[in-house]
Amino acid sequence: MSEFGILQCRQLTKRFQQGDLDVDVLKGVDLTINVGERVAIMGASGSGKSTLLHLLGGLEKSTQGEVILAGENLNTISASKLSKLRNSSLGFIYQFHHLLGEFTILENVAMPVLISGCSIKKARKEAIELLNRVGLGHRLEHKPGELSGGERQRAAVARALINRPKCVLADEPTGNLDSKTAEQIYQLMLELNQELQVSFLVVTHDHELAERMDRVLHMEDGLIV
Numbered sequence: 001m002s003e004f005g006i007l008q009c010r011q012l013t014k015r016f017q018q019g020d021l022d023v024d025v026l027k028g029v030d031l032t033i034n035v036g037e038r039v040a041i042m043g044a045s046g047s048g049k050s051t052l053l054h055l056l057g058g059l060e061k062s063t064q065g066e067v068i069l070a071g072e073n074l075n076t077i078s079a080s081k082l083s084k085l086r087n088s089s090l091g092f093i094y095q096f097h098h099l100l101g102e103f104t105i106l107e108n109v110a111m112p113v114l115i116s117g118c119s120i121k122k123a124r125k126e127a128i129e130l131l132n133r134v135g136l137g138h139r140l141e142h143k144p145g146e147l148s149g150g151e152r153q154r155a156a157v158a159r160a161l162i163n164r165p166k167c168v169l170a171d172e173p174t175g176n177l178d179s180k181t182a183e184q185i186y187q188l189m190l191e192l193n194q195e196l197q198v199s200f201l202v203v204t205h206d207h208e209l210a211e212r213m214d215r216v217l218h219m220e221d222g223l224i225v
Ligand SMILES: Nc1ncnc2c1ncn2[C@@H]1O[C@H](COP(=O)(O)OP(=O)(O)O)[C@@H](O)[C@H]1O
Pocket: 016, 017, 018, 023, 025, 043, 044, 045, 046, 047, 048, 049, 050, 051, 052
């Protein structure tokens, strides 16, 4: 598995049909993320960054090319195996937190553990530990709407990491935050990266933050340049 890295794509293409028009959004992307590596992706709006993350995360199918996650080819595994693999191996963080508004922060963070088949007791215990770790131990019973933007994003980081994924895919995770709060979220991700050996692939517009990653990739018009 290590020879492929934790997450790899080869000659990945994605074509969307818009009416009669074919739009080639990814034009043959090659990429390998190594175990524990932190990689930033920068690039103009519309260059294909989010599409690439969706394909790497198995949320959408490529037109051509393959994605290998933890040694498994996402094109050829079954749908049920794919959703299990996604839940156990990947974490997702978005610009807007995507927490479920009607559930508490504790329930939101515990949910991936429950989905993986663990008991409620174990899910609660692990979620509380991690929420303490991200400084939200005093907000367990709050709903997302009762927290600040930075607190919600810390909860989203906790939810992404609760199943000890091998790789976290983050799409402009701090794009909605002021620079001081963004800095705290990055610090948190870096700490967890080192503690847990999780790989991070992060789309960002912030050069300063990107340069603190191990590698910075630039996307232009559907290709890594
Ligand atoms: N579901 C879709 N159907 C058609 N076109 C899409 C779809 N998703 C994205 N696109 C197009 O693909 C291009 C790249 O989008 P995206 O990956 O979101 O770029 P970025 O995240 O770099 O801003 C854009 O031109 C966008 O309009």
